[in-house]
Amino acid sequence: MQIEGYSIDLEKVAQTIKKKGYKTVAIQIPEGLKRYVLKIVEFLEYETHATMIVSADPCFGACDIVNNKLKNLDVEFVIHVGHTPIPEIENYCIPTTFVNALSTKDITKAVEKSLSFLEGKRIGIVTTAQHLHSLDVAENILQKNNFKPILTTGDARISTKGQILGCDFSAGMNIIDKVDCFLFIGSGTFHPVGLLLSSKKPVIAADPYTNSVKKQEIDELKDIILRQRYGAIANSKNASKFGILVGLKRGQQRMDLAYRVRKTFDAFNKKSLIIALDNFSPISLQGFSNIDCFVSIACPRIAIDDYLQYKIPIITSIELEIVLGKRKWEDYRFDQILG
Numbered sequence: 268m269q270i271e272g273y274s275i276d277l278e279k280v281a282q283t284i285k286k287k288g289y290k291t292v293a294i295q296i297p298e299g300l301k302r303y304v305l306k307i308v309e310f311l312e313y314e315t316h317a318t319m320i321v322s323a324d325p326c327f328g329a330c331d332i333v334n335n336k337l338k339n340l341d342v343e344f345v346i347h348v349g350h351t352p353i354p355e356i357e358n359y360c361i362p363t364t365f366v367n368a369l370s371t372k373d374i375t376k377a378v379e380k381s382l383s384f385l386e387g388k389r390i391g392i393v394t395t396a397q398h399l400h401s402l403d404v405a406e407n408i409l410q411k412n413n414f415k416p417i418l419t420t421g422d423a424r425i426s427t428k429g430q431i432l433g434c435d436f437s438a439g440m441n442i443i444d445k446v447d448c449f450l451f452i453g454s455g456t457f458h459p460v461g462l463l464l465s466s467k468k469p470v471i472a473a474d475p476y477t478n479s480v481k482k483q484e485i486d487e488l489k490d491i492i493l494r495q496r497y498g499a500i501a502n503s504k505n506a507s508k509f510g511i512l513v514g515l516k517r518g519q520q521r522m523d524l525a526y527r528v529r530k531t532f533d534a535f536n537k538k539s540l541i542i543a544l545d546n547f548s549p550i551s552l553q554g555f556s557n558i559d560c561f562v563s564i565a566c567p568r569i570a571i572d573d574y575l576q577y578k579i580p581i582i583t584s585i586e587l588e589i590v591l592g593k594r595k596w597e598d599y600r601f602d603q604i605l606g
């Protein structure tokens with residue numbers, strides 16, 4: 268099915284629903300695609316005669332699959348639109364199918380424009396779920412212009428070659444020693460700045476929606492983030508009571524790490540408690556008014572991207588090591604959830 272710039276393979280999903288005889292199906296869809304969900308529901312209800320229930324909770328990534336509460340509504344099957352599966356967590360509670368929303372934008376112009384920004388000849392190509400099907404276009408353009416495109420698979424949380432998530436840059440890190448720079452295909456700075464912070468290699472972003480290329484903006488954002496992280500670490504040094512934030516979203520759960528962090532606090536004679544939450548926000552945490560610092564073990568982007576929203580410092584477990592003197596600032600690493 269084609270919907271305003273996206274190709275979403277709903278026909279295959281409709282076949283599955285009919286074959287399995289599902290009567291009640293939930294749809295999970297990210298905020299940016301919610302305006303199309305009425306069309307999706309109309310199509311699927313017409314094709315399958317099943318009842319579609321749309322989950323209105325925010326859906327930030329493939330990590331964020333629905334929990335058992337939907338079973339209270341007799342949901343038998345979940346359609347997760349707009350992300351590719353994190354293989355480790357697929358079908359964790361209710362049978363779930365991931366249906367990618369592939370962008371129909373031609374990436375040619377943006378990639379051609381990026382050529383003059385590339386540094387060196389060995390170029391690592393990465394992208395997000397929306398443009399995975401266009402990576403061969405980028406490879407061909409680079410080859411024709413005497414560059415050497417390099418793509419590889421990521422870890423167990425990554426389903427497709429060349430794909431990165433905001434918390435998992437393994438498809439880039441696995442080729443870090445083989446590339447001179449990275450070419451990111453997609454919009455926004457969220458993914459490219461994460462890749463830059465993780466890899467410390469130049470990242471050039473080619474945006475097929477605007478046919479623009481970003482390099483300086485990503486570099487500047489990285490500097491801003493690092494300054495903020497330095498400040499957050501400095502502000503955490505005198506903290507004595509810590510909240511260890513654990514995500515309830517299946518793909519964000521790192522309980523082993525949470526327990527290790529807890530033990531570290533015990534060893535340093537610092538008070539700590541583990542706090543579990545589905546959607547993190549300053550309002551949901553405001554009751555913990557005697558906590559001096561939060562350590563986020565959930566989505567690493569909460570500490571990095573939402574930092575200014577919180578009244579007290581919120582840091583990652585890697586940053587905590589710097590706070591406690593176990594790691595030097597010079598060895599700063601971007602926190603990733605790796606599989």
Ligand code: SF4
Nearest residue numbers: 327328330433434566
């Ligand atoms: S953990 Fe965060 S960055 Fe990773 S997929 Fe989920 S929402 Fe995206």
